[in-house]
Every structure is written in structure tokens, then in C-alpha cells.
Amino acid sequence: MGRKVTVATCCLNQWALDFEGNCERILRSIEEAKAHGAKYRLGPELEICGYGCADHFYESDTLLHSFQVLRNLLESPVTQDIICDVGMPIMHHNVRYNCRVLFLNRKILLIRPKMLMANHGNYREVRWFSPWNKLRLVEEYFLPRMIQEVTGQDTVPFGHCVLSTKDTCIGTEICAELWNPDSPHIQMGRDGVEIFTNSSASHHELRKADQRVNLIKSATTKSGGIYLYANQRGCDGDRVYYDGCAMVAINGDVVAQGAQFSLDDVVREGFLSCMSCWRLNMTMSSVCLLVSDTGAGFLLPLSGGVDSSSTACIVHCMCVLLCRAVEGGNSRVLEDVRRVVGDESYHPQDPKELCARVFTTCYMASENSSEDTRSRARDLANQIGSTHMNINIDVAVKGILGIFSAVTGRWPQFRASGGSARENLALQNVQARVRMVLAYLFAQLSLWARGRPGGLLVLGSANVDESLTGYFTKYDCSSADINPIGGISKTDLKRFLLHCAEQLQLTALRSILAAPPTAELEPLTDGRVSQTDEADMGMTYSELSVIGRLRKISKCGPFSMFCKLIHTWRDALSPSEVAQKVKRFFRMxxxxxxxxxxxxxxxxxxxxxxxxxxxxxxPFLYNASWSWQGGGVLLNTARLPRSAAQEVINFLLNLFLASLCGSCDSSTIRDVI
Known part of the structure; x- marks a missing residue:
């Protein structure tokens, strides 16, 4: 016969080193949990100090202030009569651990250190923390005096243990432990644990949330029970965004799940299960609106292409969300908006009107710009409501070239006018860099020119694929204060724009999606663009995304990448064509x-x-002419006669395929080629 119990999990918008703010948000989440009858409250990983403290974890101040916050939590009447599970760094026997601290009514019940560390991708936990390797072993931890004064305890249990009550048993996992093939919940389930908890700081990555949900469902499908997942939400000061999605799963089914992106302070989900006699309430806090103390909005060079249009649409979507939040009564969002626009009486009603106040776009034309891109930029700016400017950069470009000519006596020419490749590239780069200088000038002074205080943050618009190949000018208009799309592929950006065109009725995006990507840095031909990105790169953006994933996710060098791609692209490209694309990519x-x-x-x-x-x-310095890592014999097969190239490819494929499966014979290899 089961008994009802109410538990709460939350997502908090914690900031690294914001001890006062973090403490206030923790208390608010506990208060919200108690208001819904919860007897146990779970928070995100390292919520007291913030997950992204990085090398600040080395500082004794971080440990000291974390204990000061813990004392405030222990003393607060808000934390009485509810088990609170909070995260903080703790030094035990002169070793630093990433820990959960569970306490009830001014008594610390246990401290559970993290056992399996996140140490790949964006994570460097072993740089600051040691894993707890003593399975099923508990030691005595001597509390600091400031905590002893509150709890009356000298020591508390520290180690790999679970919390047993009269009615159930609660076991803890911390973030990456769920993703490990030997997750602690496996053994805990065998030992009779019924409630599994996971305190996480899991960052947003495209398509990652689905993996997370499947892992949590699987955890309780295997052995039954309840799984509570807490996560951080928002940006805590670095380059990742924590996307919330707190959830509760029972016996393999997700019964409550919070939103990834929300501006509401608290989002509540509830579930009542008569079969298992558990009543679950989940609370989630919001992403705070990040604003600069001196900023009053954003400026974006809008070219009329997919990338800059995506950045513009992200700002417009932000304005839509802000207006909805204000309409829903979110006073914190309203306060932030008023601070940005510099008007304490302002009340946003329409996203386009708000966009006009906080967002400035500018089309930076040159003699190489087409009327098509100019009109696409203008039409999109009109539909999203941004304050739009047309700026001609020709005078600035000619002035810079005039200085060069005065010193050297030479005037460079484009390739179309008989100039060399070096001249052609230099003339493209000077346009791009002038745009960056002008973007910052207008960001700093355009509001001043309109009689308004403050300045604007410059937004960038270079996608992840361009970064991969370096297909941009160093310190050009891709240089900015922040780049909202710098981690997103061109393919996903197109999907996003299509969504905006359909859901937000931004019809100007359809012509932008239909146009070929171009930098417009070389002379036009009969008024039309003669230069395209994909022709310059020697591959399509979709091909580049495949190559990027093979390089990073599949950990391929030139040889292994070639071996995979001649199979993947066998219906579209010959081995020689694949070799040339791989070679060109690695050279770039x-x-x-x-x-x-x-x-x-x-x-x-x-x-x-x-x-x-x-x-x-x-490394960031490579010798592009290296023979082996640059491709060597493999990538030079395109230069060989067909018969010789065939022999080399056959030989290399024999070696490669044999290492994968011994059953592959020569006829299979010929079919692949």
C-alpha cells in the first residue's frame, strides 16, 4: 500500500558568482515548492555559486561565500519542514568536490559528492573537481564553524549514500552520471531506491533535449520508480545556454516537463497518479532578461541574406516573447524592458513597435551591392519593425585605398578588371572591414544623433559552417559584441527562417531563402551577383555540415573522412570529386x-x-601543405590516371574496411567505388 508524497524539481536562472541573487532564487523556488505541499525540493547543479565559475572554483572566496549562502538557507524560515537538496563546491580532506547538500530543519542530512565527471565538449570538471571514487563508502565531514553554529552538528555523512525515510528511499545522481553507461541509478534501483534525483547543468544544443528525455525515461523503464530532473536555465556568464526542461518520469513515462525557453519567473506543471499514489508538482523559474547597464538595444548590419536575416528574426522573436510576457503580467520583464528603452512609463503593446525602440538595422551598400539584396533587407526591416538605415561605404573604401596609393603609387584592381588574386582578395577584405568600423561607429552614436541616451550592442551573423572553413574576413562585419547564430548551421538557419515566414507572417523571408548566399564583395555582372559563397568554398553548405560532423563528432582526419564520404556520397560524386572536396576543406x-x-x-x-x-x-597554427594530415597520397589520387587512382583507392579501402569487418571482400569494395 503506497503513500502520497509531494516532491518538487526546479530550473533556476543562476549566475556564476552571484551569491546574493542565487540565494534569493533558491529561496523563492523552495517557497513555491512548499506552497504546493512539497516535502522535498530539488535544485540544479552547483546552484549556490553558479555552475560556470570555472577557475574561480580555485579561489577560497568561492568556497567561503558558498558556505555563507548555505548558512542563510539553513537559517531561513522558508526552508523549514521541507527536505532541501542544493548544490555547491566543498573541500573535503583538502580535495575539492562538486556536491549535493541535503538538509531538513537546520540539520544537514548528508553531503553527496559527484562520482562521474563531465569532461568533454564544453565541460572541464576534472580541472576543478575530483570524482568521489569510494563506492558505498561514507566518511565524516567536519563542518565549518559558521555551519556548526546553526546546525549544532560537528560532523555529517559525506560520500556515496542514499536517504531513507519511513516511507521511501531517495537516491541522487548529478548531471553527467545519468549519461554514463554505468549510471548510479542502475545499482540504486537494484538496492530498492524508489525516487531518483538528478541535479544538472545541461547546456542547450540542437537536438540534445530529445536525448535527455530518452535517458530519463529509460532510467525508470528498467527498474521502475520516479525520476526527478532539475536543470539550470539561462546563460550564467559564458558561451552556453542552459535550457531548463525540468521533468518528472514515472516507470518510463514523462508525466511532467517544463519548457525550454520561457520568460515567466515560475512555470508549474502538476500530475496526480492514483495507480502509484504519488502526487507530483514541479516548479521552474525563468530566464532573466540580460541587458547591458549602458546599452539600449542592438545594431545589426543587415545584408538581405540568410545569416543576417536569421539574427534579425531572433531579435524580432525576442520582442514577441517580451510582449507576451508583459501581457501575461510579468513585472520583472516589464522592468527590464523599461530600463533598456529608458522610459519608466513605457508599456510594450506590439512587437514591431518594441523592435523599433531596441533594434537598429543598416544595409551597408557598395558599388558591388545589388538592388535585390538592398530591397530584401529593406522589406524584412519593415516587417519586423526595426529602425533601418541605408549606408553607402564607397567613400570610405576609396579613402582607404587612396591612402595606400599615396604611399605605394599603386592602385589594386579586382580580378574582373585584370587584377591578381591577391589584389582581388585585398579589395574584398577592405570592404568587409570598413563595414565593421562603421557598424561600431553607428552603434555608439546613432542614438546620440537621435537625442537618446545610451549605446547599442553590435550583433554578428556568421554561421557555424563559415567559422569551420574560415570563410569570412578576420575583423570584418562578422566581428561584433555577440553573435546569436555563431553555433548554428546554415541548414538549420534556413529551417528557422521558414518557420518565421509561416508562423510570424514574415513574407519577406521567402525571397531571402530563395536567393543564393553571396558576400557581394566582387563587381556585379550586368547588375547581377557573380560571386556566390558555395562557389567560393567549392562545396555546398549541406556538404559542409556533413564534413563538420565527421571532423568533430566522428573524429575523422582526411583519410578516414574520405573513406566514409566515398560511401555516403557514392550516388552523387566520384571518388576523385570526393577527394577534391576533402582536400579543399582541410586546406581551408x-x-x-x-x-x-x-x-x-x-x-x-x-x-x-x-x-x-x-x-x-x-591547434590554431597549421602547415596547410603537410602531406599526410593534409591528405597525402589519398587526396592526390585525383591527379593520377584513372587506373592508378583506382589501384590506390582499392588498396586504402581494403585496409580501412578490413579494420571494420573481416567479411568485406574485393567485390564489395569495387561496388562501393
Whole structure:
């Protein structure tokens, strides 16, 4: 015969090192949980100090302030009569651990350190924390004096243990432990644990939420029970966005789940199960609106292409969400909006009107710009409501070239006018860099020119595929304060624009989607664009996405990538054509990798992001002419006669396929080729 119990899980918008704000949000979530009758409240990973403290975890101040917050929580009347499960760093025997602290009525019940660390992709936990490797072992932890004064306890249990009550047994997992093939919930389920909890700081990545849901469903499908999942939400100061999605699963079914993206302070989900006699309430807090103390909005160079239009649509979607939140009575969002626009009486009613106040777009034309892109940029700006400007950069470009000519006595020419490849590239780059300078000038002074206070943040619009190949000018208009689409592929951006066209009635996007991507940095031919991105790169954006995933996710070098692609693309490309694309990619990647050290910060959204020294730990200086890693014999087969190339490819494929499965014979290899 079961008994009812009410439990709560939450998502909090915690900031690294915002101890006061983090404490206030923790207390609010506990108060909300108690208001719905919860007897147990679960919060996200390292919620007291914030997950993204990074090397601040080395500082004794971080540990000290975490205990000060813990003391405030223990003393607060809000935390009475409810089991509170909070996260913080703790030093035990001079070793730093990532821990959960469970307490009830001013008594610490146990401290559970993390056992399996996240140490790949965006995560570097072993840099700051040690894993607890003592399975089913509990030691005594000596509490700091400031905590002893509140609890009356000298020591508390520290280690791998569970919490048993009269009615049930609760076991803890922490974030990455769920993703591990030897997850703690497996053994805990065998030992009779009925409620599994997971305190997480899991970042948003395209298509990742589905994996997370499946893991949680699987955890309780195997052994039964209830799984509570808490997560951080929002950006805590670095390049990742934590996407919430707190949830509750019972016996393999998700019975309550919070939203990924919301501006509401608290989102509640409830479920009542008569079969299992559990009543579940889930509370989630919102993403706070991040605004600059000196900023009054954003400025974007809008070219009329897919990338800059995607950035513009993201801002417009933000305005839609803000207006909905204000209409729903969200006072915190209204306060933030008023602070940005500098009007304490302002009340947004329409997304287009709000967009006009906080968003400035500018089309930066040159003699190489077409009327098609100019009109596409203008039409989109009109539909989203941004304050739009047309700026001609020719005078600035000619002025810079005039300085060069005065010093050298030479005037460079485009390739179309007989110039060399070096001249042609330099003339493209000077246009791109002038646009960056002008973008910052107008961002700083355009509001001043209109008699308004404050400045604007410059938004960038380079996608993840362009970053992968370095297909942009270093310090050009892709350089900005922040790049909302820097972690998103061109393919996904097109899907996003199609969604905006259909759901937000932004009809101007249809012509943008139909146009070929172009930088418009070379002279027009009969008034039409003669330069396209895909022709310059020697591959399509969809092909580049495949190559990017093979490079990062499948961990392929040139040889293994070629071996995979001649099978994947066998219906469309010959082995020689595949070889040329792989060779061209690695040459571009090697020559342009240095650009990743200066790329505009963007939030991480794609699993093959080349973000330097954070997600993609690779050198930034390469010799593009290296024979083996640059392709060597393999990629030079395209230069050989057909018969010789065939022999080389056959030989290499024999080696490669034999390592995968011994059953592959020569006839199978010939079929693949």
C-alpha cells in the first residue's frame, strides 16, 4: 500500500558568482515548492555559486561565500519542514568536490559528492573537481564553524549514500552520471531506491533535449520508480545556454516537463497518479532578461541574406516573447524592458513597435551591392519593425585605398578588371572591414544623433559552417559584441527562417531563402551577383555540415573522412570529386584556423562547433601543405590516371574496411567505388 508524497524539481536562472541573487532564487523556488505541499525540493547543479565559475572554483572566496549562502538557507524560515537538496563546491580532506547538500530543519542530512565527471565538449570538471571514487563508502565531514553554529552538528555523512525515510528511499545522481553507461541509478534501483534525483547543468544544443528525455525515461523503464530532473536555465556568464526542461518520469513515462525557453519567473506543471499514489508538482523559474547597464538595444548590419536575416528574426522573436510576457503580467520583464528603452512609463503593446525602440538595422551598400539584396533587407526591416538605415561605404573604401596609393603609387584592381588574386582578395577584405568600423561607429552614436541616451550592442551573423572553413574576413562585419547564430548551421538557419515566414507572417523571408548566399564583395555582372559563397568554398553548405560532423563528432582526419564520404556520397560524386572536396576543406581549415581565436563569442548550439579553446581543443597554427594530415597520397589520387587512382583507392579501402569487418571482400569494395 503506497503513500502520497509531494516532491518538487526546479530550473533556476543562476549566475556564476552571484551569491546574493542565487540565494534569493533558491529561496523563492523552495517557497513555491512548499506552497504546493512539497516535502522535498530539488535544485540544479552547483546552484549556490553558479555552475560556470570555472577557475574561480580555485579561489577560497568561492568556497567561503558558498558556505555563507548555505548558512542563510539553513537559517531561513522558508526552508523549514521541507527536505532541501542544493548544490555547491566543498573541500573535503583538502580535495575539492562538486556536491549535493541535503538538509531538513537546520540539520544537514548528508553531503553527496559527484562520482562521474563531465569532461568533454564544453565541460572541464576534472580541472576543478575530483570524482568521489569510494563506492558505498561514507566518511565524516567536519563542518565549518559558521555551519556548526546553526546546525549544532560537528560532523555529517559525506560520500556515496542514499536517504531513507519511513516511507521511501531517495537516491541522487548529478548531471553527467545519468549519461554514463554505468549510471548510479542502475545499482540504486537494484538496492530498492524508489525516487531518483538528478541535479544538472545541461547546456542547450540542437537536438540534445530529445536525448535527455530518452535517458530519463529509460532510467525508470528498467527498474521502475520516479525520476526527478532539475536543470539550470539561462546563460550564467559564458558561451552556453542552459535550457531548463525540468521533468518528472514515472516507470518510463514523462508525466511532467517544463519548457525550454520561457520568460515567466515560475512555470508549474502538476500530475496526480492514483495507480502509484504519488502526487507530483514541479516548479521552474525563468530566464532573466540580460541587458547591458549602458546599452539600449542592438545594431545589426543587415545584408538581405540568410545569416543576417536569421539574427534579425531572433531579435524580432525576442520582442514577441517580451510582449507576451508583459501581457501575461510579468513585472520583472516589464522592468527590464523599461530600463533598456529608458522610459519608466513605457508599456510594450506590439512587437514591431518594441523592435523599433531596441533594434537598429543598416544595409551597408557598395558599388558591388545589388538592388535585390538592398530591397530584401529593406522589406524584412519593415516587417519586423526595426529602425533601418541605408549606408553607402564607397567613400570610405576609396579613402582607404587612396591612402595606400599615396604611399605605394599603386592602385589594386579586382580580378574582373585584370587584377591578381591577391589584389582581388585585398579589395574584398577592405570592404568587409570598413563595414565593421562603421557598424561600431553607428552603434555608439546613432542614438546620440537621435537625442537618446545610451549605446547599442553590435550583433554578428556568421554561421557555424563559415567559422569551420574560415570563410569570412578576420575583423570584418562578422566581428561584433555577440553573435546569436555563431553555433548554428546554415541548414538549420534556413529551417528557422521558414518557420518565421509561416508562423510570424514574415513574407519577406521567402525571397531571402530563395536567393543564393553571396558576400557581394566582387563587381556585379550586368547588375547581377557573380560571386556566390558555395562557389567560393567549392562545396555546398549541406556538404559542409556533413564534413563538420565527421571532423568533430566522428573524429575523422582526411583519410578516414574520405573513406566514409566515398560511401555516403557514392550516388552523387566520384571518388576523385570526393577527394577534391576533402582536400579543399582541410586546406581551408588549416589556413584559416587562426581566425577562431578572434571569432565573436556566440552561444554553443551545434555539436560540431569549431569554437576555439572551449569546445574545439585543436591547434590554431597549421602547415596547410603537410602531406599526410593534409591528405597525402589519398587526396592526390585525383591527379593520377584513372587506373592508378583506382589501384590506390582499392588498396586504402581494403585496409580501412578490413579494420571494420573481416567479411568485406574485393567485390564489395569495387561496388562501393
Amino acid at each position: 581549415y588549416s589556413a584559416n584556423r587562426h581566425k577562431m581565436t578572434t571569432v565573436t563569442p556566440s552561444y554553443h548550439a551545434e555539436s560540431y562547433s569549431p569554437d576555439d579553446n572551449r569546445f574545439d581543443l585543436r
